[in-house]
Amino acid sequence: MYDLVVIGAGPAGMAAAEVVADHGGTVAVVDAGDQPGGQFHRHRPGEVHGRRLEALYAVAARVDMRYGHRVWTVERAGDRFAVRCVVGQREPASAVVSGRAVLLATGAHDRVVPFPGADLPGVMTAGGAQALLKGGGVVPSGRIVVAGTGVFLLPVAAGLAAAGGRVRGVYEANRPGRRLSSMAGEWGRIAEAGGYASRLVRHRVGFHRGQAVVAAHGRDRLTAVTVARLTANWRVVPGSRRRIECDVLAVGYGFTPQLELAEALGCRLEPGASGDPVVAVSATQRTSVPGVYAAGEVTGVGGASSAELEGRLAGHAVMGVRPPGRLLTGRAQARRFAYRLETAFPVRDGWRSWLTDDTVVCRCESVTWSGVRGAASAGAVDARTVKLLSRAGMGYCQGRVCGYAVNRLVGGDPMSVPVRRPIAQPLPLGLLAEEGEP
Amino acid sequence: MAEERYGIDLLVVGAGVVGAAVAHYAARAGLRVTVVEQAGVASGSTGAGEGNLLVSDKTPGPELDLALLSMRLWTELAQTVPGFEYEAKGGLVVTGDDTGLAALRRLAGAQRAAGVTVTEVADPTDCEPHIRTGLAGGVLYPQDAQLMPALAAARLLDHPFIRLHTGVTVTGPITSRRGRVVGVTTTEGHYSCGNVAICAGAASGRLAAAFGTRLPITPRRGVVLVTAPVPPMIRHKVYTADYVGDVAGDTAALASSPVVEGTPSGPVLIGATRESVGWDRAIPVTALRTLASGAVALFPALAAVPVIRAYAGFRPFSPDHLPVIGPDPELVGLWHATGHEGAGVGLAAATGSLLAQAVTGRTPSLDLTPFRPHRFQEAT
Amino acid sequence: MNEPIRFLCDGEPVDAEPGQTIAAALTAADVWTLRRTRGTGRPRGVFCGMGVCFDCLVTLNGRPDVRSCVERVVAGDEVVTTGVRDV
Numbered sequence: 001m002y003d004l005v006v007i008g009a010g011p012a013g014m015a016a017a018e019v020v021a022d023h024g025g026t027v028a029v030v031d032a033g034d035q036p037g038g039q040f041h042r043h044r045p046g047e048v049h050g051r052r053l054e055a056l057y058a059v060a061a062r063v064d065m066r067y068g069h070r071v072w073t074v075e076r077a078g079d080r081f082a083v084r085c086v087v088g089q090r091e092p093a094s095a096v097v098s099g100r101a102v103l104l105a106t107g108a109h110d111r112v113v114p115f116p117g118a119d120l121p122g123v124m125t126a127g128g129a130q131a132l133l134k135g136g137g138v139v140p141s142g143r144i145v146v147a148g149t150g151v152f153l154l155p156v157a158a159g160l161a162a163a164g165g166r167v168r169g170v171y172e173a174n175r176p177g178r179r180l181s182s183m184a185g186e187w188g189r190i191a192e193a194g195g196y197a198s199r200l201v202r203h204r205v206g207f208h209r210g211q212a213v214v215a216a217h218g219r220d221r222l223t224a225v226t227v228a229r230l231t232a233n234w235r236v237v238p239g240s241r242r243r244i245e246c247d248v249l250a251v252g253y254g255f256t257p258q259l260e261l262a263e264a265l266g267c268r269l270e271p272g273a274s275g276d277p278v279v280a281v282s283a284t285q286r287t288s289v290p291g292v293y294a295a296g297e298v299t300g301v302g303g304a305s306s307a308e309l310e311g312r313l314a315g316h317a318v319m320g321v322r323p324p325g326r327l328l329t330g331r332a333q334a335r336r337f338a339y340r341l342e343t344a345f346p347v348r349d350g351w352r353s354w355l356t357d358d359t360v361v362c363r364c365e366s367v368t369w370s371g372v373r374g375a376a377s378a379g380a381v382d383a384r385t386v387k388l389l390s391r392a393g394m395g396y397c398q399g400r401v402c403g404y405a406v407n408r409l410v411g412g413d414p415m416s417v418p419v420r421r422p423i424a425q426p427l428p429l430g431l432l433a434e435e436g437e438p
Numbered sequence: 439m440a441e442e443r444y445g446i447d448l449l450v451v452g453a454g455v456v457g458a459a460v461a462h463y464a465a466r467a468g469l470r471v472t473v474v475e476q477a478g479v480a481s482g483s484t485g486a487g488e489g490n491l492l493v494s495d496k497t498p499g500p501e502l503d504l505a506l507l508s509m510r511l512w513t514e515l516a517q518t519v520p521g522f523e524y525e526a527k528g529g530l531v532v533t534g535d536d537t538g539l540a541a542l543r544r545l546a547g548a549q550r551a552a553g554v555t556v557t558e559v560a561d562p563t564d565c566e567p568h569i570r571t572g573l574a575g576g577v578l579y580p581q582d583a584q585l586m587p588a589l590a591a592a593r594l595l596d597h598p599f600i601r602l603h604t605g606v607t608v609t610g611p612i613t614s615r616r617g618r619v620v621g622v623t624t625t626e627g628h629y630s631c632g633n634v635a636i637c638a639g640a641a642s643g644r645l646a647a648a649f650g651t652r653l654p655i656t657p658r659r660g661v662v663l664v665t666a667p668v669p670p671m672i673r674h675k676v677y678t679a680d681y682v683g684d685v686a687g688d689t690a691a692l693a694s695s696p697v698v699e700g701t702p703s704g705p706v707l708i709g710a711t712r713e714s715v716g717w718d719r720a721i722p723v724t725a726l727r728t729l730a731s732g733a734v735a736l737f738p739a740l741a742a743v744p745v746i747r748a749y750a751g752f753r754p755f756s757p758d759h760l761p762v763i764g765p766d767p768e769l770v771g772l773w774h775a776t777g778h779e780g781a782g783v784g785l786a787a788a789t790g791s792l793l794a795q796a797v798t799g800r801t802p803s804l805d806l807t808p809f810r811p812h813r814f815q816e817a818t
Numbered sequence: 819m820n821e822p823i824r825f826l827c828d829g830e831p832v833d834a835e836p837g838q839t840i841a842a843a844l845t846a847a848d849v850w851t852l853r854r855t856r857g858t859g860r861p862r863g864v865f866c867g868m869g870v871c872f873d874c875l876v877t878l879n880g881r882p883d884v885r886s887c888v889e890r891v892v893a894g895d896e897v898v899t900t901g902v903r904d905v
Contacts, residue, residue: 045837075723089884109870121850121863128867136842220861221850366858378592379479381604388485388588396746396872422721422748430741433731435723666883
């Protein structure tokens with residue numbers, strides 16, 4: 001039994017693991033992948049370059065890393081927690097990792113806004129394009145368009161361009177200029193952003209504010225997108241549509257925290273900066289459930305350095321050690337900054353006017369906008385009842401991808417987005433049948 | 439809004455499958471019906487149901503009579519208001535040993551005498567190619583069927599005489615000086631109406647209390663497992679019934695495994711557990727394991743199929759295992775339709791039809807005496 | 819540069835760099851459709867790239883529904899993109 005089981009080997013999880021190990025505690029870090037760093041520090045196997053990545057590996061060498069472990073549930077058993085995992089995909093097996101405390105550092109994934117043609121091969125999330133590049137060294141051949149909203153679009157576009165990708169332009173739906181310059185002081189803290197911008201200029205990649213990809217075209221794969229200028233509420237400015245030939249679209253509208261384990265454990269959720277739910281935590285990263293801590297993007301999307309601070313705080317709290325004051329002030333600063341960044345790049349509801357009747361909203365079950373609308377007119381009031389009447393969100397991903405959009409389409413309360421997924425990862429029925437006592 | 443509320447003959451509380459069926463048959467009888475629902479259509483027990491229409495699991499008696507009527511009515515509804523994935527797929531009950539088979543035969547004999555169609559199956563693999571080998575035998579019930587409960591509720595509510603108001607929570611009755619219900623108060627204002635039918639599933643007991651009536655309906659949790667979509671491999675609703683004898687004497691019962699079934703959309707449903715734990719939604723791993731092992735024991739090929747989802751729902755549990763259908767013991771103009779426990783979807787059509795007959799002053803086509811809400815008061 | 823790893827996609831040989839995921843290797847090889855949806859038969863490819871969306875499911879060595887974006891290629895792997903279980 002470990003003093004702490006960390007779920008997620010990203011910046012938050014590894015920072016917590018390091019602090020607990022520093023104070024003599026025992027730690028296991030479970031992660032679906034096979035390297036430390038999470039999505040942020042994703043790298044090609046064997047290519048451990050840079051101080052930060054080396055530091056992550058140094059921590060990994062001091063704690064028990066459980067790679068290839070997908071957590072399907074966390075069970076409370078008296079004063080301890082059983083973290084139940086499916087190990088591997090080729091020959092799945094079960095594993096239970098037990099601890100007296102659990103840290104949820106499960107991160108976030110791209111928030112998905114549907115539009116016509118978005119299900120075509122060649123359309124991928126910004127995070128997906130980034131993962132292919134950083135993890136696989138792959139720059140898709142052909143012309144690339146980057147679109148959506150948020151500062152994350154910049155590293156994606158700059159990374160692809162620097163690696164030889166033919167990036168035709170970045171389309172940022174918001175018009176962040178003025179808001180961001182007022183944040184100039186803090187902006188410096190993510191100085192990379194400036195670097196990305198100049199790299200884009202160097203690669204002659206245009207940055208277009210107030211514009212979005214409102215449709216994707218192609219038969220069996222992407223061949224073109226329609227770009228349009230947007231009103232303040234993100235409706236298409238009449239006459240502004242134009243077609244751009246391209247082979248790949250990387251699109252991202254911010255991030256959605258992975259909350260299902262927190263929800264299943266009964267942790268209190270609260271509205272984050274965008275109004276969507278995040279895990280509510282104390283100043284030392286305690287959730288409302290004793291023994292359960294949360295750090296990083298699950299408590300509100302804030303980026304890697306903020307996640308690392310939160311992880312360190314959680315590590316101190318787990319070991320009952322008073323954290324250095326700079327951690328607390330650093331976290332407070334990071335939170336304020338993250339809040340301002342998140343509110344500077346909102347998703348406006350005008351995207352709903354981009355949809356056509358046959359636009360796929362739920363990718364798993366191929367439920368279209370007219371299907372969702374039909375459910376709403378039959379008496380569905382939120383993502384859960386839409387699911388029952390249309391199957392949107394009932395498939396493999398359990399609404400992780402479409403939940404945000406479905407809920408917005410029927411005007412549901414953002415806090416009612418269904419995160420209730422008692423089985424957080426698919427596992428073979430045969431393994432479930434043989435699960436042991438905690 | 440006030441005009442809209444004028445002239446409601448029947449106000450149904452609850453847009454689950456029972457409320458929808460009551461509303462549907464009342465509207466067909468010419469009543470102007472308004473359905474008020476605190477959340478959305480099928481957001482309670484109905485949304486968590488598997489859609490089992492079963493006669494196979496019922497022993498002869500009033501509930502079986504109700505089920506047989508309901509089977510007939512659902513078949514009709516599948517023609518008149520289609521679109522809820524109705525499948526007359528039949529149920530297959532199997533057993534592993536000769537004692538179980540003897541008990542199953544006895545039950546089937548009694549059911550046949552009560553009007554159930556039963557066919558004995560010597561080798562269950564003839565009907566279900568993927569079922570485990572070595573079973574002692576089984577009984578096929580062609581009348582067992584399946585539907586998608588949330589869609590059924592939505593389809594039944596789609597009638598010109600029915601208005602649906604979601605997001606409305608009923609808080610209590612409005613009564614006349616003579617003690618008749620003439621309306622309800624809600625979180626969204628009051629409604630005037632001729633009659634009120636409480637069809638609030640597991641919440642009916644709580645709601646009845648707000649109307650001054652004691653209705654001992656409590657939540658009984660069920661958990662259902664859902665697999666990833668697979669090509670059709672299970673044809674019937676399949677479960678095991680094994681004889682469990684009480685060593686001490688003459689009491690005997692059939693203990694059944696979870697029902698395993700395919701769906702038109704691909705996933706296999708496995709359900710359900712029965713636990714009285716109040717309104718607790720947290721699903722214990724033991725419940726999931728029980729369902730999984732029951733399913734794999736019946737269909738070994740399912741072992742490799744991933745489970746992608748599990749959900750909990752709350753059945754309206756009635757202490758004598760019979761539904762509650764009929765007029766309120768005290769309040770004139772108040773009606774109840776609840777307490778179906780795990781059979782609410784199956785029994786909804788008959789429940790709706792019979793209650794609509796009662797509300798409109800006709801003689802119900804099936805005697806409602808065994809289901810009368812008075813019975814709990816008589817017992818105390 | 820490490821020796822490439824060879825695997826099969828729908829019977830055709832594909833070369834991957836060591837450590838690449840199946841999805842990354844197929845993207846590099848300009849293979850975009852990884853499966854077709856049941857019912858509508860629409861093509862799907864890499865979308866989330868991090869194991870969340872299940873769009874990139876392939877059949878790997880006879881095992882259906884494997885997320886290709888998080889599974890690293892092993893020499894000799896046989897990948898089928900048509901989807902065996904997901905008919």
